[in-house]
Structure formats: structure tokens, C-alpha cells
Amino acid sequence: MRRAWHISLPLLVALLVALSWAGFAPIRVSSHEELFEIPRGTYARRAAGNPVEILPSRLRLTLGLNDVLLLRNRDDVPQVFGPTIMMPGQEFRLPFEQAASYQFACTAHASGQMTIVVEPEPVMPWSRIHWRARQWWEKRSR
């Protein structure tokens, strides 16, 4: 019993320190931009009948952190990407200032639709822990 306590106490302390850091340390990001690219040949591949899914049909952004969507058309043809048409080589930088769910038409998607969910900035400890955990999980599953 005493031995188990000796092992679990440091683990508990480490967990509390990690949670405190995750909840109270300010989140720093290197860029507010979330970049998505349409690679060259996307249209041709799709026209040839190959399913091409470049983007998730649902994107999640967070105010104050990654709240600028940067779309880049590297394909040889114009693409309707989000709320605009983009010529080959063009970029579209769309900032968000309100947390909401945005629906856009998008020819880069097989469904023709794209949803961008903009979440509020995580300011409370629990929301910071949640944000960090999700980022870690998404990075790991990529």
C-alpha cells in the first residue's frame, strides 16, 4: 500500500503540474494563418474520375489563435474555394472576428460545400486544456 502510494504520488504531482501549465500558461502560436492548398493537377485528377479530397469538409479555427484562413490555389485552373473564385497561383486570406459556423460553396470538395467553424478564444483554464489536448491529438493523428 505504502509502495503504491510512493509510485502514484509523483505521478499525481506531475499530472497536476501538467494540467496547471495547460490551463494557465498562455497559448502562443507562430502564425494566425491556417494554410490550405489545392495542389497542381487536382482538377485533372477529379475530371479523370479519381476522388480527390484536399481539405476536410469541416475546418475548425480559433479566435485569437488561428483565426485567418489562408487558401492557396496551386492548380492550373480557377477554383471556387470558400467564398471566392481563385485564379491559378492566387491566395485568399480571410480573417475571422466572430465565433460562428460559416457555410461556403467550394469546388475543391466533392460535396461542393465547406463548413468553417470558428470557436471563441480559449481563455478559461478548462478551455485551454481542452484546446491543447485537441491540438496534440490532431497533430498525432495526422
Place this chain on the structure above:
Amino acid sequence: MIRRFALLLLLVGAAFANTGEALKAGVLSPSLAAPELALHGSDGKPLNLARFRGKVVLLAFGFSNCSEVCPITLATLAGARRKLASAAAGVQVVYVTVDPERDDAAQMRKFLGSFDATFVGGVGTRAEIDAAQKSYGISSKKNINADGSYTIGHSSSIYMIDRAGRLRAVMPYGHSVDDFVHDLTILLRG
């Protein structure tokens, strides 16, 4: 000496003006010439963007029977022009129909005039409207009601074209009057 100093100040000011405030709208880069329109205006004149060179053009697509998106968009654009006061003379709203079967020049003039008498509508044949929609990536879909009437779901972004005729930015639907005033002020500065 004073002239040189004034010139220096002007150059520094211009540099800050170009690199300064960010637009609220989504910005396209590089900004390219806006696709030209070949339509008929609700004012009885041919409708092309070259007509409005020297002005900032806000271009959007919709239809006069629209009861949801279009009235809100047009009221917002009219509100922005009112708030800009005398500077609004440098702003032209162009609203192109996606419903050429029902919207002719007179219908668009009446509809747009209820928001702002300076707004110009774009009408044309189905083929002409399709070409305009395609060049701006505008989608529209007719939804038939049980009684045979129909509405049209359509793209609702507002295209912002600068004084030189370049497509600079795209404002998604739902932005406020103040957001438009903010961006128009920047675009009007050049």
C-alpha cells in the same frame, strides 16, 4: 528644403498607408483585373465595370424576389454608403440578378431603388447571366415550392473592386455596416 521634407513626409505616409491596416474582408493576392461584365444596366446603359473605373465597386449577385439574403446585403451596403457621407460618391454598388427570367431592368431599378437610388442592377439573357456568374464563381440553384413558385439559393459574397478595376477582396455575407465602412475607407484611399 521644406519641399524635400514635405515630399519625404508624403512618401513615409504613403508607405504606412500601403502596409497599414488590414481589411476585414478576405484579400486576394496577387490582385488581378476583375472579370469584365457584359450585361445591361438597370439604368438603361450597357453594364460593364470599365464604366465605373475610378470608383470602388461593390459587386454582388442576387434577385429581386429574394426575401432573405439580398435585402440584408443591400440594406447593409446602403447603410455603409450613408455612413461614408460625401466619400460615398466614390463607391458604386452593382447588383447582378441570378434570376433573368423574372428580373428585367425596370424590376431591378425598382427593387434596388428602395435601398439606394445610386445602385445599378445587372440584367441580361440567361446566357449572359450565366457567363457573369461563371467568371465570379457564383453558384445558384432554383428551389421550386409546392405552389409552383420558386426561390433561388445563391452565393452571397460581395466582391470589392478597387479604383483601378482590380478584384482586391471578397466580403462574405453577414458583415456589418461598420466593417464595410472600414474596408471602403481603406480602398478609397487607394
